[in-house]
Amino acid sequence: EDASWDAVVSAAKKEGKVVVYNMTLGAPYFKEVLKSFETKYGISVESLDLRASELAERIRTEQAAGRYLGDAEMISSTMIEEQLKNGDFIQKLPPIPNTANLRPPFKADDHSVPAFVQPMGILINTRLVKDEDVPRSWDDLTSPKWKGKILSDDMRPLGSGNAMFSILQKSMDADFNAKLAEQKPVFSRDMRNDARRVARGEYPIYIPQIFAFASDLKGLPVKIVIPKEGAPYARMDLAVLKNAPHPNAARLFIQHFLSVDSQLIYANAWMLPVVAGAAERADPEAQPFVNAKLIGPATLSERPSMMGLAKKLYP
């Protein structure tokens, strides 16, 4: 094993470079991982940051045009599912030692391996929501006192709002979403700004709040609540692209991303690590988030019906 992996490492070093297509848009924790990879192996990383649909389309177009420029991609698990359904863009996942270290329920597929997890909770404005009113369950949101006071990511189109909608539809009572709809939540489409609107006091509550996105709101009067049922989540996967020009470096990169050190960086940014041994070492502040109870995930197959339902509830 070790010997053959050494061969991979030296081949990767010979390749000298790896191109990673990703949708983190230059998030600092991602950059930190890249830097640690570069210093550790002396292999330079070119990271192409795009938004989800653009990333998918770019990969599709490049593959169709025979321009094989990317090595690895890091993209949400449903996107991977979609890519597998619609075309032939991803290689079979080569053996990667660190996959053995994945903590349940995460495990590698034929084509991809989980990279990190973004769970979502409820953001409250601590000045506007009194301690006794803080929602502890998703069901608390349907209390009449929040009518018209909930700011929410749009649940109809694809995105966090819809992911939350789908997952809660499955894990909560059948009429939960219908009741929530009666609260007339106000939809918006810019998660980062929306959290700040809550902080400024426009609305007392925002759903769904990705934990990680609140980690840099320190100092503002806001707090994330993880409801007792658990946090819906989206999962990011890593995969190697077909005809990757630097296949060994791509393998090495995935291996490095799944190392405990890399995952710890993510954990400290309030994301849920996928390998064992990282959560325990995370900052005390991050502890509630790295071990959050998860509900979900949403799958590709149920998406059309869920989007249809959302459109019906929120005309």
Add this chain to the structure above:
Amino acid sequence: MSNVILEKVSRNFGQFVAVDGVDLRVNEGEFVTLLGPSGCGKTTTLRMVAGLEQNTGGRISIGNEIVSDAARGIFVPSERRRLGMVFQSYAIWPHMTVFDNVAYPLRVRRRPAAEILDRVTKALQLVEMEGFAQRPAPALSGGQQQRVAIARALVFEPTVLLLDEPLSNLDAKLRLQMGDEFRSIQKRLGMTSLYVTHDQSEAMALSDRVVVMDRGRIQQIGAPEDIYRYPANRIVAAFFGTPNLLEASVESCARVNERRFRLEVVGRGWRGPCEAASEVQPGQAVTVMARPEDARLAPAGSKAGADELTWSGRIAHTIFRGPIRSIVVQTDDGRLNVDAPPFGIHAVGDNVTVVVPQRAAWAVVEKAERTQ
């Protein structure tokens, strides 16, 4: 009431004084022409009357109402002065047809369509442009554009009409005809007209009075004949046609009637009688003006009559100008211009005597300042 009165009107462009203390009174129904060399301030004066340029000094009234007073900060905008104007640059609107250009003043006044059609057609007929009504205005020749500008200014029969070289791009025939039209319309409607032209015979033919300007100042105001015959100073004398101007000094002076004096003058190689507007001391220097059309050629050596001035010389060259032939005679006192009939007997090199009657020789005192 539509007289136009300018009192000490001035206009500076930065340091440059374009119009300098102009005093002028145009009576109701009068036709006054501004004449003067290029750049002397005619257009600027007209534009101040129109309210397109603000006078930096003085006062302008139209119809006994002050429309602009630099000192008191009064300024009535153009459209409320009720004037018609033909611009030197035509200012034809390129986005309209000929008809629309001419109809504009009527449309502004909300006249009924039938009346507009009628009056525009008449105005276009007047300038012989009735066939061009539907042509886009830029698709016209220079003279045609000018005629559109004229029609536009006349169509609404303003009480005061300002015309800035309105005929400059028309042929002689049309000029004459249009000039006469102006004059008759102007008389019929009693329009007060201020007319700028560079064509002296036009000015003479049309005007009740002529104003001669130079470098922003008025040099003389008077009836055409007076200005032509009895210029107040050398500038005015030199401005009309190509007069012969001769330096001389006065020997004696005698009153002829209440307006004229008879002088005996002596010049370089000639002497004789002439007339002047004021008494001149013997010994004073004067300029004697003799117009080419008043001079005639006599055989060499002819004797001068009592009331005649003579110069003897030789024909230097001749220029055919249609109705006349300009003959340049070299005399001891420079060259003299003489207008002769076009088919005369004179040839270059002939020795001749130039004869000018006393009545046609007019003396002005050097460095005369502006007179009214």
Add this chain to the structure above:
Amino acid sequence: MSNVILEKVSRNFGQFVAVDGVDLRVNEGEFVTLLGPSGCGKTTTLRMVAGLEQNTGGRISIGNEIVSDAARGIFVPSERRRLGMVFQSYAIWPHMTVFDNVAYPLRVRRRPAAEILDRVTKALQLVEMEGFAQRPAPALSGGQQQRVAIARALVFEPTVLLLDEPLSNLDAKLRLQMGDEFRSIQKRLGMTSLYVTHDQSEAMALSDRVVVMDRGRIQQIGAPEDIYRYPANRIVAAFFGTPNLLEASVESCARVNERRFRLEVVGRGWRGPCEAASEVQPGQAVTVMARPEDARLAPAGSKAGADELTWSGRIAHTIFRGPIRSIVVQTDDGRLNVDAPPFGIHAVGDNVTVVVPQRAAWAVVEKAERTQ
């Protein structure tokens, strides 16, 4: 070599024929003037020579090189025709100073700065604008702008010069002076010049030959005197000045010399001798032209001499025009114009006889078509 030759040159604007089969040969160093009523196609002709308008028919050569041939699709662009041109609309560039405007032709030819300074200064002196070199071009009076346009056309001493009413906005004095300047520069440099003007006496004074156009066609080409004296047809006759045109019918015809015939004609209430260019059959209708300046007034009832035509009538009105007085005499055959000395003895209402010598009465056959 810089002659200009137009062969059957035409130009249509849509349906409208602005220039119609013009044949014209301007020799090297010749000064040819286009004359004609407003809108007759003068500017269009000039623009075709300049290459600004493409002729829809015919051929144009400059310096024996074909520059434009409608049939063969040849078209040499303006900048390679090496012309100077004064535009009727001045075409002063508003974003430049006077100096830059005039320097432009030299700058595009990449002349050294010292030469540019020198030649521009000279050109500006020529038009008396040297004091305005640094003025932005729009801050000039109309006549000053026109002078800048003239300086610009002359500054690079082109071999062919096109001038479209270059003096229209100048006063008489400057016109005369600039006209003479043109003529002497043109002679000195041997420039071939095509000159458009509406001023007949200017045309007469400057040109070697005059071309009279009407409605897009050439009516007559000839030396100024010939055109003036011996017009080929009624249109040409009528175009110059305000001639008296009288219908008459021929009684007899006799050859005087190889160019002229003597006719006896009879009109409404008058009869007598006149001259013509061609033999005319007795009984044929002719138009007799008598110019005002050739007519004189005699006391009522004077008898006609053998070689004179006479009309008796009464003075209807008189107009002072500076050098002359226009007198309109009402006769049996309509009104006659007579130019009399300005200070004559004639008063409105006087009965007089108008006398015209045979030599000055010229008969043209009705409906004469174009002649060369």
Add this chain to the structure above:
Amino acid sequence: MSISAEDRADNLRAMPATPGLSWIGRLLQTTSAGRVVAVTFLVVLLTFLSVYPLSMLLYGSLHSTPPGMAGTFNLDGYLQIFTQQNAVTLLNTVGIAFAKTIPSLVLAVLLAWILARTDTPMRGTLEALITLPFFIPPILTAMAWGMLGNPQVGLLNQVYQWVTGSNTAPINVYSYGGVVWHMMQYSVPFLFLLIVDAFRAMDQSLEEAARMCGASRLRTFCTVTLQLMLPALTGAAILSFIRGIENFESPLFFGTPAGIRVITTDIYDSINQRSPPEYQYATAVSFVIMALLFLIVLLQWRILRGRSFQTVTGKGYSPTVMKLGRWRWVTFAFCLLFFFVTVILPVGQLLIGSFFKFFGFYQQDMLTLEHYRAVFGSGDFWRGFSNTMLLGFVGATLTMLLGGAVAYISVRTKWRGRRLIDAMAWLPWMMPGIVLGVGFLWGFALLPHAIPIYGTIWALLLAYISLGTPLSVRIMSSAYAQLSFDLEECSRVHGGSWLQTMGRIVIALAWPSFAVGWVLLFFGIMRELSASVLLYSVGSEVLSVVLLKLWANGNAEQVSVIGLIMMGMVILFRWVQLKVIKSRINAL
């Protein structure tokens, strides 16, 4: 009957002789081949820049899958469009576009007139300042207005409540009004910039003539000034209207909460928020919109046909300003008010906010220069900045030159094919940006690999040129339409070649427009995201992608620092430009 403008234009057909290639010049000049070559060249260029990516999209709209994948041709995309829901959406979109274009046009005309044609005090400074909102990224102004005008804690509502003592909140930007208002922030300065130089290059005697005919100032303005501005006004209004149809940010930010749907959010959803992305539908919708928009362009052609709008003549053209007397303080106050509402309020928020840790929390303990430090210390920023500068300078210059050439041929000649290139130059503007970006991606990726464009900075440059051409052509067309022909002809007669004439006379006279166009394009390139994000590659990051990343990572304050830097550049550019203009007018 033909008109003189066209006939005269006919004569400027031949191309210039360049010294070294004079034999080619002569060949081109003595035959009519010259113009054929010129037009053909432009047609080929425009085909590559705009028709080629559009044809990719057309394929996409007719094929069940995007290019490069197996699928079948069908009309499903188009058939899906014809639903009642879409009809409502379309009406909504058009309604919003009108609702913002018309008042914007009125305001812009008023401002242009005040600042270019009157003696209002400080008009130079005001002119540079009131256009600022246009150059700020829309997400920033959206955020600023969200802070100012939200019904709960919006500053404006709080001021109102404090002043009146009532507790109602009259202002809510999350509404139709908010969408329109946010769009107007962009369209007023945009329209203003497009028309102000047309106002400046106006021969005053044409207006004076109207006043001498008895027309009041207002009437003169309506019947002469505005009419003479028609090429500029209609061109600008159409550009702005199309922008209104295609505007995406305002409805997304302010419309979504109020349930307002417009075509572009619909298209955006069908690409970004569906799985798999429905490119067939998105492109089909875009083509339908494009067809509708083309009708407006045809309308403009009709309005302008056969008329002349030459206000800059060779005869006494003098651009002077109108003396307003006491009224100039009224106009001044008006401009000031406009400046306060559209610039001070939102930009002030950004400026203040950039010195605090978080926007909207203005406590002393949060004061910081951290955001500035972060931006200036960021390698990403400097790399994006220098790439964008390069692309901006080169792209804006090339686009203006291309636009200048196309406009010249379409406005000032009568060549065959001029309508075609004019129409082709419109195309990129009519395709919503998000869709067109995909068109570029497909087009460039599918080029033969021997043509090294994809994945390089040149792909971005070409896309920018294509996107900017409509604007540059419109600007230059309206500027050219004002110049009388004799100015140009005179130069040719006196020996100026075509190129010299262009440089020294035509462009020199139209340069204020040229400069404005350049600035608009430069900042357009700085802002362009849809195509940039799809075409950029590692190493060729551009500023807009940097901004996107910062925003997506919650660094709104850094984004506004960059926005403020961009604004500083605008002020500099405009200040220099206006200074030169002013020195010219003062000389008169």
